[in-house]
Amino acid sequence: MESAADGLALVVEGLGRAxxxxxxxxxxxxxxxxGEIVGLVGPNGAGKTTALxxxxxxxxxxxxxxxxxxxxxxxxxxxxxxxxxxxxxxPQPFDSLTVEEHLxxxxxxxxxxxxxxxxxxxxxxxxxxxxxxxxxxxxxRGMRQKLACAQAWLPRPRLMLLDEPLSGLDPRGIRSxxxxxRALALAGTAVLLSSHQLExxxxxADRILILDRGRRVFLGTLAEARILxxxxxxxxxxxxxxxxxxxxxxxxxxxxxxxx
Amino acid sequence: xxxxxxxxxxxxxxxxxxxxxRQWRRLRTPKGFVLTAIGLAAFVAWFASLAFSVVxxxxxxxPEAAELRVRAxxxxxxxxxxxxxxxxxxxxxxxxxxxxxxxxxxSRADLVRYRLLANGLRNLLGGIVxxxxxxxxxxxxxxxxxxxLLGMQTLPVVNQILAIALGGLERRAAAIMRRAGSLLLAAxxxxxxxxxxxxxxxxSLETVPLAGSWLADVLARDxxxxxxxxxxxxxxxLVAWARMIAAETVPQFLPWFLxxxxxxxxxxxxxxxxxxxxxxxxxHTSARAASRMARLRRGGGVAATRASRGAASWRIPWLFxxxxxxxxxxxxxxxxxxxxxxxxxxxLVALLFITLFASRLVxxxxxxxxxxxxxxxxxxxxxxxxSGLRFDFREELERMDVIRAWPLAPARxxxxxxxxxxxxxxxxxxxxxxxxxxxxxxxxxxxxxxxACLPFLVFTWVALDNIVFLLAPVHFVPGxxxxxxxAGRRMIQACLLLLSFLVFSATxxxxxxxxxxxxGALGASExxxxxAGVAGLLAVLFAGDALLVLAGGAVLRRFDVARDRG
Numbered sequence: 102m103e104s105a106a107d108g109l110a111l112v113v114e115g116l117g118r119a120x121x122x123x124x125x126x127x128x129x130x131x132x133x134x135x136g137e138i139v140g141l142v143g144p145n146g147a148g149k150t151t152a153l154x155x156x157x158x159x160x161x162x163x164x165x166x167x168x169x170x171x172x173x174x175x176x177x178x179x180x181x182x183x184x185x186x187x188x189x190x191x192p193q194p195f196d197s198l199t200v201e202e203h204l205x206x207x208x209x210x211x212x213x214x215x216x217x218x219x220x221x222x223x224x225x226x227x228x229x230x231x232x233x234x235x236x237x238x239x240x241x242r243g244m245r246q247k248l249a250c251a252q253a254w255l256p257r258p259r260l261m262l263l264d265e266p267l268s269g270l271d272p273r274g275i276r277s278x279x280x281x282x283r284a285l286a287l288a289g290t291a292v293l294l295s296s297h298q299l300e301x302x303x304x305x306a307d308r309i310l311i312l313d314r315g316r317r318v319f320l321g322t323l324a325e326a327r328i329l330x331x332x333x334x335x336x337x338x339x340x341x342x343x344x345x346x347x348x349x350x351x352x353x354x355x356x357x358x359x360x361x
Numbered sequence: 362x363x364x365x366x367x368x369x370x371x372x373x374x375x376x377x378x379x380x381x382x383r384q385w386r387r388l389r390t391p392k393g394f395v396l397t398a399i400g401l402a403a404f405v406a407w408f409a410s411l412a413f414s415v416v417x418x419x420x421x422x423x424p425e426a427a428e429l430r431v432r433a434x435x436x437x438x439x440x441x442x443x444x445x446x447x448x449x450x451x452x453x454x455x456x457x458x459x460x461x462x463x464x465x466x467x468s469r470a471d472l473v474r475y476r477l478l479a480n481g482l483r484n485l486l487g488g489i490v491x492x493x494x495x496x497x498x499x500x501x502x503x504x505x506x507x508x509x510l511l512g513m514q515t516l517p518v519v520n521q522i523l524a525i526a527l528g529g530l531e532r533r534a535a536a537i538m539r540r541a542g543s544l545l546l547a548a549x550x551x552x553x554x555x556x557x558x559x560x561x562x563x564x565s566l567e568t569v570p571l572a573g574s575w576l577a578d579v580l581a582r583d584x585x586x587x588x589x590x591x592x593x594x595x596x597x598x599l600v601a602w603a604r605m606i607a608a609e610t611v612p613q614f615l616p617w618f619l620x621x622x623x624x625x626x627x628x629x630x631x632x633x634x635x636x637x638x639x640x641x642x643x644x645h646t647s648a649r650a651a652s653r654m655a656r657l658r659r660g661g662g663v664a665a666t667r668a669s670r671g672a673a674s675w676r677i678p679w680l681f682x683x684x685x686x687x688x689x690x691x692x693x694x695x696x697x698x699x700x701x702x703x704x705x706x707x708x709l710v711a712l713l714f715i716t717l718f719a720s721r722l723v724x725x726x727x728x729x730x731x732x733x734x735x736x737x738x739x740x741x742x743x744x745x746x747x748s749g750l751r752f753d754f755r756e757e758l759e760r761m762d763v764i765r766a767w768p769l770a771p772a773r774x775x776x777x778x779x780x781x782x783x784x785x786x787x788x789x790x791x792x793x794x795x796x797x798x799x800x801x802x803x804x805x806x807x808x809x810x811x812x813a814c815l816p817f818l819v820f821t822w823v824a825l826d827n828i829v830f831l832l833a834p835v836h837f838v839p840g841x842x843x844x845x846x847x848a849g850r851r852m853i854q855a856c857l858l859l860l861s862f863l864v865f866s867a868t869x870x871x872x873x874x875x876x877x878x879x880x881g882a883l884g885a886s887e888x889x890x891x892x893a894g895v896a897g898l899l900a901v902l903f904a905g906d907a908l909l910v911l912a913g914g915a916v917l918r919r920f921d922v923a924r925d926r927g
Contacts, residue, residue, distance in 0.1 A: 120923060151923070159765040159922055182768035193759050196656075197668040197696040202677075209688030210767060236668050236699075 108135045110170055110184075110260045110291030111156065117164030118151055118315075125151045127315040129165070133291040135259065138282065140306030141295040142338075144346055148315040149295045150190065153262045156293070157187040170259050183211065186258035190265040192249035196238030200229055200248055203237065204255055211256035223251040226281055228274065242269035250278060254285065261285060263294045267301060279305065303338040313346040365474030365633075366467045373479060387846055400849030411493035421500045427607035432587060434495070435512070435599040442516055446523035449650065451642030452476055453524070456651035463640055470633040473521065477629055480517035488513030500609040508606035508618065515625045522632045529637035550710055557713045558800070672699040681780060685769045689777035697752050697781060704750050711749070712793045715741045720797065732807040735794045739811055742790035743819050747826060752782045754827045758834055762922045772914025779823050779913075786823070787816040806888065810895040814869075817902035824909040825861045829854050831916045865905055872901030 111133040118126040126148045133139050143149050154160045156167050158174045158181060167174040172181035194203060201220065208216030224230045227247040232240065240248060246269045253261060263282070267275050282305055286292050296302055302309060309326060311319040319326055319341075327336050330344040387393035422430065452473060454462060462472060492509040499505030587593045601624070605617035677698055681690035719737040723730050757764060757778075767774060791812055798808045835850060876897025880890040 154762065154922065157766045159762045161919065161921060179768050179770055182766060187766050189762060193763070195692060195696065195760070197699040198692060199673055202695065206688050206692050209683055209691070210685045210769070212685070234673065236670065236673050238668055239670075 109133070109168075110135045110137075111293065112168040113152075113156065113165070114167075115165035116152065116155060116162070116167060118148075118155060118160065119163065124315050126155070129312070129315070129317055131310055131317065131320050133260070133293055135291050136286050136289045137308065138286045138292040138294060138306050140302030140309045141293055141312065142297070142299065142302055142309060142342055143312035146314075147312040147346075149312055150264055151315075152312070153187070153264050153293065153295055157185060157262055158182050159187075184258060185260040185262060186253035186256060187262040188246075188249045188253045188264060188266050190268065192245045194237030194240060194245055194248055196236060198237050199234050200224070200237070200240070201233040203248055203252055207252045207255050213256050216255065219255060220251075223254055226254075226277060227251045228277065243271060243274055246270055247274060247278075250281065254281065257288075257290075259290055261290050261292045263292065263296075265296055266294070267296065267298060299338045299342060309338070309341075311342060311345045319345045365478070366471035368465070369462075369467060369471060369475035370478075373475065373482075377482075383843070384845070387843060393846060396846040396849035396853075398849070399852055400845035400847070403848055403852055404845065408490075408493070411490070411497075414493075414497040419498055421502075422498050422607075424500050424607050424609055427499050428603040429587070431495075431499075431603040431606045432596055432599050435602055436592075436596045438516060439519070439599070442520045443523060446520050446527055449646050450524050450528035451639040451644075451646045452521070453646050453650060454643065456647050459644060459647045463644075469639070473525070473633040474629075477518060477521060477632065480521070481514050484513055484517055495606075499607060501614070504608055504611065504614045505606045508602070508608075508614070508621070511618070511621055511625065512602050512606070515621070515628065518625060518628045518632055522628060522635065525632065525635055525637050525639050528639050528642040546706065550706060550713075553710060553713050557717055668696075668699040669702060672702075675699070680784075681777070685767070686773050686777045689767070689769070689774060690780050693752055693778060693781040696756070697750075697785060701750065701752070701785075707749055708746050708789060711745050712738075712742055712789065715745065716793055716797050720801070727802050728807075731798070731802045731805050732811070734801070735798060735808050735811040738794050738797060739790055739815050739818060742793060743786060743815075743822050746786045746789060747782075747819070747823050750782055750786060752785075753779050753823060754834075755830055761920060764917075765920065765922060770914065771917040772910050775824075775827075775913035775917050776910045779820065779827060783816065783820045783823050787819045790819070791815055806891065810891070810898075813895060814898060814902060817899065817906055820906050821865055821902065821909065822862065824906065824913055825858055825865070828909070828913050828916050829858050829861075831913075831920055868905060869898050869901050872897040872899075876900075 116129040169181040204220040496505035608614035877894030880893035
């Protein structure tokens with residue numbers, strides 16, 4: 102339990118994974134401390150979702166080690182899972198449960214006793230109050246995303262894994278979700294946030310982890326990234342991202358060719 | 362044949378070529394090659410046996426009896442066609458085609474022709490199978506085969522005309538018709554229940570209310586059900602088809618064949634030219650079908666039903682406790698309560714048929730009947746109901762990542778996910794066995810023994826089925842390509858399941874024999890020895906089921922959402 106005592110919510114050491122001979126993750130190592138938001142970015146196929154799923158215990162760990170609040174995900178799977186919550190990129194709610202019943206189910210699953218008051222609060226925060234009696238199968242893409250967030254927030258996890266949490270949300274929903282993520286971190290939860298919306302990462306993340314072809318190409322603060330990759334204080338995360346992943350040359354307009 | 366727009370014909374050709382290309386690509390991997398070989402071998406063996414029965418037919422039916430059978434089968438197929446047309450009104454086009462084709466510069470008539478052509482091609486294999494199967498006892502099997510093939514090509518045309526015509530009616534009227542359809546179904550199930558009750562309690566068919574005397578006549582040998590004025594009138598258009606298929610010689614066949622072919626072409630052209638704007642309903646039908654396909658891919662079988670909005674207000678009791686295990690089971694209970702309406706009806710009908718079948722099959726001294734009939738109902742009921750009521754991992758394939766993230770040991774997740782389905786199936790089969798026993802020989806120790814073993818038997822079957830599924834999870838949707846490979850895969854899975862079940866049953870029988878002989882050796886009476894045998898059987902089944910829970914947990918633990926999602 103040393104990492105929990107050190108305030109480390111997540112320790113990833115040498116995480117590796119292969120699919121049919123293709124390396125999806127290669128020796129990935131990083132840590133996230135309690136109350137910290139780490140932004141996970143990378144091009145399509147960089148291994149972001151694979152990393153998040155491995156940490157959540159969804160994918161069996163092939164190589165390396167993942168510890169959540171001191172619990173080894175491979176050896177103490179259940180204990181580790183009790184400490185974390187995960188919001189997938191395309192949530193699939195249970196089509197026969199109502200929104201409210203999803204929260205009741207989550208509360209029982211994670212042993213949350215005072216769930217009713219908290220559920221009311223979360224329904225209001227994620228603008229689901231009017232949809233509380235709707236079945237999972239009736240929800241729109243955005244509502245499904247909000248429900249997945251409410252479920253993840255309910256057990257007050259110590260580590261939150263978010264995979265594209267804002268996709269499908271309307272502007273008001275985006276603002277609510279941003280505020281909720283910030284409040285979660287302020288309350289001491291470590292957040293690992295994967296998104297292609299770089300302005301979101303820029304606004305929320307304390308540190309940034311850039312992956313490319315399964316490898317870590319950068320881990321540090323935005324200021325450090327600017328020094329390392331762009332060298333200019335006003336450079337955006339997009340520029341840093343393109344430089345770090347070698348995509349700047351491939352970006353539209355950068356080659357001098359006009360788009361069609 | 363009607364071809365319509367050249368662009369649409371090209372699209373059909375390209376789609377066919379794509380289908381062949383995808384099949385060819387599948388053959389290139391060792392796994393694809395093996396599955397294709399097994400699937401093809403199964404199809405070839407099946408076709409060969411069907412073709413052999415046509416070449417070497419059983420004694421043919423007399424032309425009148427053959428005509429009667431064809432008319433009855435035709436009436437049944439038309440009823441199914443009407444049912445499909447009622448639920449899928451308008452012109453069905455797959456979701457990935459509909460907006461592109463509706464927005465394309467082709468006439469609506471050409472779109473209908475394109476759809477008819479596609480449906481005809483799709484129905485070809487079914488027509489060949491039904492043709493081989495149906496022709497073997499006809500007076501001239503070769504002619505009957507051609508006739509059945511033509512009939513199977515005409516059915517989709519009739520379906521399309523009905524779907525477009527019904528689509529032309531006002532939505533409200535269609536909703537009323539759908540409700541009428543549900544009421545008719547309920548009435549049919551109730552009538553079947555009354556019939557089973559009468560047959561089991563060995564009463565006279567004359568006692569069946571309303572249609573008793575007609576039913577007694579129909580079930581009497583060589584009776585003509587179409588002698589009933591209403592049935593005779595409704596099925597009059599089928600006479601031409603019946604005479605064509607039941608013809609003995611070419612001169613008898615040809616006029617009816619030409620008449621049916623002409624009718625087919627006229628109906629197809631009428632279908633293309635009918636002046637009804639079907640677009641809005643077609644979009645609705647297509648979206649509904651796509652959503653159903655998506656649910657089928659997730660769940661398969663009757664569990665693919667959409668959750669009922671009305672049932673959402675029901676409070677689902679926490680039958681298995683309030684902890685994490687109870688929560689998982691509660692979620693399954695909610696799924697069954699809100700989605701199983703259709704499956705429940707189908708299960709009831711199946712149980713009625715199984716009871717009738719088992720009662721008719723077992724004939725012997727009362728003591729044998731009292732044991733074998735409930736045992737047969739238990740086995741057949743378990744196997745059938747478990748294949749229909751898929752409220753287990755087979756409806757969870759798209760949510761396996763969520764399930765894998767739950768903070769609970771995989772063995773407990775496995776147990777909690779299966780328990781509600783096991784309880785439901787066991788209760789349904791138990792109720793059937795009880796009713797059957799009460800109507801025939803009454804309750805006995807043997808029936809009690811069967812009832813005691815039933816929950817373990819159901820759990821064994823469901824657990825084995827799910828373990829085999831989780832080892833190679835694929836949801837095959839009708840119309841999806843790769844059906845040969847899927848047939849191969851299903852055959853391997855079925856063999857694995859049956860083999861495991863047989864080993865399990867043999868071990869259970871060993872437990873019974875050990876208990877029975879052990880008690881006998883200690884000088885116990887016959888009745889006590891039987892009870893000891895059942896106790897031995899129960900002990901073995903319990904231990905086996907506990908092992909299956911652990912095995913299920915291990916399979917769930919090794920499930921890789923990135924690789925095994927089907």
